[in-house]
Amino acid sequence: MAKRASSPATAKAPAKAPRSRAGDQPPEERPKPVHHEGPVVFGQDAAVAQLVHALRSGHMHHAWILHGPQGVGKRTVAVECARLLLDPHATDAHIAGFKAPRDSRTAELIDAGSHPDLHVIAKERADDSSIKELRDRKQTNIPLDLLRELMIGGTVGDGKTFDSPVWRTAYFGHNKVFIVDEAELLDLYGQNALLKTLEEPPSGTFIFLVTTQEERLLPTIRSRCQRVGFRALEPQPMRAWFERHAVPEPDRAWLTEFSDGSPGTADLAHRRGLRAWSEELLPRFAKLEEGAFDATLADRLAELVNEFAEQVVKENPKASKEAANRLGTRCALLTLASRLRAQLAEAAHAGDAVATLRATERAELLVGLEREVRANVNLKHALANLVAQWGAR
8 A cells, every 4th residue: 555654743734724626627517426335437447457556555656647538537536546545544455446435534524625635736726716817817727826826836926935735744644645637738837847746746745647638748747657548438337337327218328329438428418408409409510511501500509608608607606607618618519529420430331431531520620629719719709610611521
């Protein structure tokens, strides 16, 4: 099992631990923890086995990259590793089963998002930053100043100086864990500033970089970390996930096709009614592909995204409208991607090279839209361009 950092016997936990936001989804999409019997994550046996081996060895590496498709369990696995590393009641049996205790004080604090030795860094953390400039900016990346405030310390743009949480003694005298969600959003300055910490962190400090785009991390970042690959789920683990979450049988076939082996995508689609989006939008895009231009389609896409975002904010007034808009845009992208996967499969089966090329070109349009959203291009303009280019392919 990984070694635990020691602390002076007189050290006491502070009366009020700093807020850590142990869940790294946007607040409007982060459900309260529900603990189930059985495995923590489905269909990732190889990834889990790699981490279990490291945990049981007593020589757990200090820095890890968890990479793979979106919504397949990377963040869940990172948090479970944190539970095992932080909980003094975790036994070898817990580690072997890759499931930490759920009835301990450590578990209670992690569930509440208030464990002082678990630090989750995500772009949404700018919402509660003490740096006004970060609170006011659009959350498109994880800037260096946010990384300094939450993890590595140093002087930021407004002159404030932060000590480094990485180098603080663990509040509870065990380990400290840092999880960087969507690590590909670390800006270049942040990645370079993180290098020294990744190379020589203090004893008992563990860092997990969670990413869907590992190639956007610097080679020097990747070389300092152990890598754990995740993959889309096969049908049997997806069925197990459906059973765990009591998804109605009539919805499962559509969700299986739509999610493409991603439980996170299936959950989003099921909770947010994306089947209705598919039933409305996909026939209109089919007509667009046949040459019948739809002058109102881009406006309807923007309307759906806006309605989605407004509903999210209505449900949670503290939610970020910007984050909700990005999530709504992702829902539109997922809806169109499901059509393209079906087209590519049909074209491959028929050996139709022309249809394969067209579907591939349209997939590139989705990649371009995602890039434009990250660059904060006006969404209505980006959607209008998507529709115009889709019909031209």
